[in-house]
Amino acid sequence: MKLYSLSVLYKGDPKVVLLKAAYDVSSFSFFQRSSVQEFMTFTSQLIVERSAKGTRSSVKEQEYLCHVYVRNDSLAGVAIADNEYPSRVAFTLLEKVLDEFSNQVDKMDWPVGSPATIRYTALDGHLSRYQNPREADPISKVQAELDETKIILHNTMESLLERGEKLDDLVSKSEVLGTQSKAFYKTARKQNSCCAIM
Amino acid sequence: ITAAQWVVKDITSTFRRNLHIDGIGLITCPAARYNRSPIVLVENKLGVESWCVRFLLPYVHNKLLSTRKQWLNRDEPTDITCTLLLLSPDFTTAWNVRKELILSGTLNPIKDLHLGKLVLTKFPKSPETWIHRRWVLQQLIQETSLPSFVTKGNLGTIPTERTLWLIQEEMKVCGEAAGRYPSNYNAWSHRIWVLQHVAKLDVKILLDELSSTQHWASLLVSDHSGFHCRQFLLKSLISQTVIDSSVLEQNPLRSKPALLLPKDEEAAASTEEPRINLPHLLEEAEFSTDLPWGTLSDLHLIPAGPQLSQAMNKQGHSQETNAGSGPSSRLLGLGVERRCTDQVLPTSRDAGPASQ
Numbered sequence: 001m002k003l004y005s006l007s008v009l010y011k012g013d014p015k016v017v018l019l020k021a022a023y024d025v026s027s028f029s030f031f032q033r034s035s036v037q038e039f040m041t042f043t044s045q046l047i048v049e050r051s052a053k054g055t056r057s058s059v060k061e062q063e064y065l066c067h068v069y070v071r072n073d074s075l076a077g078v079a080i081a082d083n084e085y086p087s088r089v090a091f092t093l094l095e096k097v098l099d100e101f102s103n104q105v106d107k108m109d110w111p112v113g114s115p116a117t118i119r120y121t122a123l124d125g126h127l128s129r130y131q132n133p134r135e136a137d138p139i140s141k142v143q144a145e146l147d148e149t150k151i152i153l154h155n156t157m158e159s160l161l162e163r164g165e166k167l168d169d170l171v172s173k174s175e176v177l178g179t180q181s182k183a184f185y186k187t188a189r190k191q192n193s194c195c196a197i198m
Numbered sequence: 199i200t201a202a203q204w205v206v207k208d209i210t211s212t213f214r215r216n217l218h219i220d221g222i223g224l225i226t227c228p229a230a231r232y233n234r235s236p237i238v239l240v241e242n243k244l245g246v247e248s249w250c251v252r253f254l255l256p257y258v259h260n261k262l263l264s265t266r267k268q269w270l271n272r273d274e275p276t277d278i279t280c281t282l283l284l285l286s287p288d289f290t291t292a293w294n295v296r297k298e299l300i301l302s303g304t305l306n307p308i309k310d311l312h313l314g315k316l317v318l319t320k321f322p323k324s325p326e327t328w329i330h331r332r333w334v335l336q337q338l339i340q341e342t343s344l345p346s347f348v349t350k351g352n353l354g355t356i357p358t359e360r361t362l363w364l365i366q367e368e369m370k371v372c373g374e375a376a377g378r379y380p381s382n383y384n385a386w387s388h389r390i391w392v393l394q395h396v397a398k399l400d401v402k403i404l405l406d407e408l409s410s411t412q413h414w415a416s417l418l419v420s421d422h423s424g425f426h427c428r429q430f431l432l433k434s435l436i437s438q439t440v441i442d443s444s445v446l447e448q449n450p451l452r453s454k455p456a457l458l459l460p461k462d463e464e465a466a467a468s469t470e471e472p473r474i475n476l477p478h479l480l481e482e483a484e485f486s487t488d489l490p491w492g493t494l495s496d497l498h499l500i501p502a503g504p505q506l507s508q509a510m511n512k513q514g515h516s517q518e519t520n521a522g523s524g525p526s527s528r529l530l531g532l533g534v535e536r537r538c539t540d541q542v543l544p545t546s547r548d549a550g551p552a553s554q
Contacts, residue, residue, distance in 0.1 A: 029320060030221050030240070084418070084420055131417075187226055
């Protein structure tokens with residue numbers, strides 16, 4: 001089971017702002033890592049954009065699960081994991097991170113912050129520790145109030161989009177993705193990862 | 199000199215100048231920039247920009263097939279096959295050319311294994327790479343001038359340092375490949391093959407394997423192939439200890455192995471041959487409790503009999519009246535009653551309170 005990224009965002013209106021992120025792309029092929037990282041940022045932002053305040057959801061995309069928690073005060077957290085990673089632990093982690101973040105970073109800084117300006121350094125440590133849920137959470141700290149029936153489950157990224165919206169278009173318009181990442185996306189879509197060379 | 203020839207030269211010289219290259223990859227780059235080489239070296243990783251593949255691959259492919267028997271120089275086939283396999287590792291002919299080169303003494307088999315290792319960083323499943331690898335290992339262990347096992351006093355035969363090094367390398371390669379692709383059957387079955395044919399099922403090596411893969415297996419809970427490998431380890435160890443069960447019955451101290459502390463086990467192991475015993479089995483039962491394909495439930499050859507049921511009774515389980523039947527179902531029973539769900543899956547603690 002693997003945790004690939006952990007990010008804190010602000011669900012502004014209309015734009016979602018990335019405040020801080022931590023990534024573990026070590027399991028990906030070396031030259032794909034920067035693209036993968038960019039895609040995780042892109043995905044995290046998109047999911048928060050399309051999720052209502054005060055909700056928790058899990059979005060499935062191939063063998064990945066993106067868990068998102070958007071608080072009522074517009075602070076949001078996204079954890080991208082594989083499908084073996086226990087979702088309860090992911091949501092506990094998100095709750096804990098957002099709690100900690102809101103105590104350390106002033107509310108005024110959220111709508112205009114960026115990873116460069118925000119002073120919150122615990123994210124990398126959390127990501128690393130929570131790779132092994134048992135070590136990070138030895139005694140069940142899962143909140144009793146966390147009602148799993150209230151977590152919205154999306155089976156694909158597409159289900160977050162509006163009618164007529166295409167993921168391909170969002171990718172090509174994205175400011176978060178570099179040219180190489182966009183080219184990588186196009187190739188991957190075409191070949192569906194089965195071709196021996198690419 | 200054509201562009202393709204130039205790229206092959208570039209790859210060869212990059213490898214020659216950088217002995218620490220430990221991975222390869224393809225860089226998505228649809229168009230060449232500024233007349234530069236498509237070969238990129240970053241942090242010991244060799245990258246090939248994708249724009250060159252469309253002319254590079256046909257070139258090396260045709261070159262290999264057309265000049266198979268009339269190479270210009272000794273290095274040419276090595277370099278051509280190297281480039282070809284980095285792009286298309288399942289092209290069997292290229293691996294076969296390398297077999298010829300090894301047999302003629304032109305190519306060092308260790309260098310060939312290294313290429314395979316690099317290929318697997320990008321193509322962790324590649325069947326032909328794994329198959330060829332076994333051929334090379336077979337060549338290495340059959341070398342009569344360099345024996346792979348030696349006899350050492352009354353400990354029987356033990357593997358030589360060279361053999362141990364080879365085994366360690368293979369375990370590393372398998373482990374990395376297994377991490378790169380979920381449930382990588384080819385990697386895990388290669389691992390089993392190495393333990394059978396290179397390690398010759400040496401008990402100490404098998405025990406090391408069992409403990410070194412435990413942490414890994416606990417994190418990759420749905421890797422069927424990984425658990426299949428653990429099954430193999432347990433089966434091999436158990437079948438090698440059947441002979442010792444008579445010793446267990448005679449020796450009163452030995453009849454209560456469940457009470458042996460891990461430290462005592464190690465002390466015992468250092469003076470005699472290491473062996474698997476009940477603590478190992480109980481550990482494995484604990485470990486695989488929550489998994490529908492628990493390694494032990496599929497093993498129908500637990501020879502323990504009275505010892506196992508005694509040990510289970512000490513743990514407070516129901517009395518077994520018939521010592522001879524259905525060891526696997528007894529172990530399943532053990533599993534179901536067992537606590538320790540928190541050792542495998544934190545979420546599975548939903549079912550009732552955990553009893554310590």
